[in-house]
Amino acid sequence: MNKPPLANQYEDDRHFITAIARGLDVLACFRSGNKVLGNQEIAQRCKLPKSTVSRITYTLTRLGYLTHDEESSKYQLGMATLSLGVGLLAKLDIRQVARPLMQTLADETQGMVTLGTRDRLSMLYLENCRSRSALTLSMDVGARIPIVSTAMGRAYLAEIPLQEREEIFGRVRELDEQASDALMVGIASSLSDYERLGCTCSFGDWQKDVNAIAVGLDLGRQFPVMAISCGGPSFHLSESFLLDEARPKLLDIVRRLKETVGQPA
Template identity: 55%
Template sequence: MMADIEHKTDRPTAHKEDRHFVTALARGLEVLACFRGGDTALTNQEIAQRCKLPRSTVSRLTMTLTKLGYLIHLEDSGRYRLGTACLALGSSILARLDVRKMARPLMQELAEFSGGTVSLGMRDRLSMLYIESCRGPGALALTLDVGSRIPLATSAIGRAWLALASARERLDAMEQVRELDDVAWPQIRRGIEEGIEDHRALGVTCSFGDWQKDVNGMARAFQPGGGLPVMAINVGGPSSSLSKEFLLEEVKPRLLRVVAQLEEGNVSLR
């Protein structure tokens, strides 16, 4: 269910009431955003289904994006994959995030100690987008890397972001999640509320089998400063090697020290 939600939640909120909102531009960006880390290429039909747009509209958008270099058309299959113009944009942003440079050695040390995966993420609509990731010796089973997305509402790192976000941002995100699945919403809301309380009382949010039943994780959100948005760092891995007790008793103090060092640092977006 949450895998489906992850695709649907990345649709931008309607802004028809805003005369400055350019719908055609939003749809074009929506097409680019529908590609995921595991996607090699997509057809117009697949893009239309993910974006909930008419296929004729998608055909015009993909043709335009191809001419601009944001998509590449594979003539033998009729599919599209992301082009080098997207790579240039992403690389430019990542290169300017000083917080990644500061965080990486600290994260790698934590990954080596925990044996799990340690990732730095920021919100992208209703997903958390990994912008840095380090693996410990036992983390091969969890192959999330830079550019990976996980759901905002059910992951430890997403709940950490919700815990530190402004009240307006949090309520807006929660309302969007509710609109996607009214049936599952009460359980999802309880998880979010528990995560916010854990972040306040324990210093971290936890997800023990909530995102994936055999994955444990915890996270801490922080304000990196320098005009950057709220970010969060998580530690996660298979529940068989990262028990709840180990994470809370051994890993949590080290995670909190990592975050404290980043908050004290002078990070910026140059």
């Protein structure tokens, strides 16, 4: 599901500064798999006039948030963008503790183990460990996946307060009311799974040939709510294997991470 431009979501809010939102929308276009973009591509993604995008990219380039390649007339993220995430990454030192635990599970399951948090209606990969097998999915840190159809997104939804969850559901319905009905059924089932199994499941819901389970990770107010998932191709990681073999180990990782920061398991 594509993320709606920030400016469009709050157009009736008199405290909302549309120009800033549009600039942030432009920066958000540069995802893991789209490192170089032209004004036309950005305009299509942000649903803005090309002339408006040209002024925004010019401004962001002058400030160092984008760099411009004269030969191709395209842009990529500049070094100033890195400074925006430094404070958050400093808070996420938990990744250093999680990484070896995640890599062990990835090797044991020959799957992919990922730590992520929410970015609007997506889950953003913060850490990703693959097995040394060639069977894992090709996705890197910085990649985004849907929040409503993936195990990771559903685990995040199960972990957050009801009010925040309902707000997200409302935004999903605004985007596609018809499709959201089916998605809500899947989410309701996942919330039930979370109560019963301690994890959420997505067996072919996101991509028909991908199975995954996930557990929410709430480490207290100094961290964003996160989720850890374990998954991979369905022909390699069956539902029973993930639930019987991977689930206890995934729950143990969450328990150990909570103990690291002094949170009750």
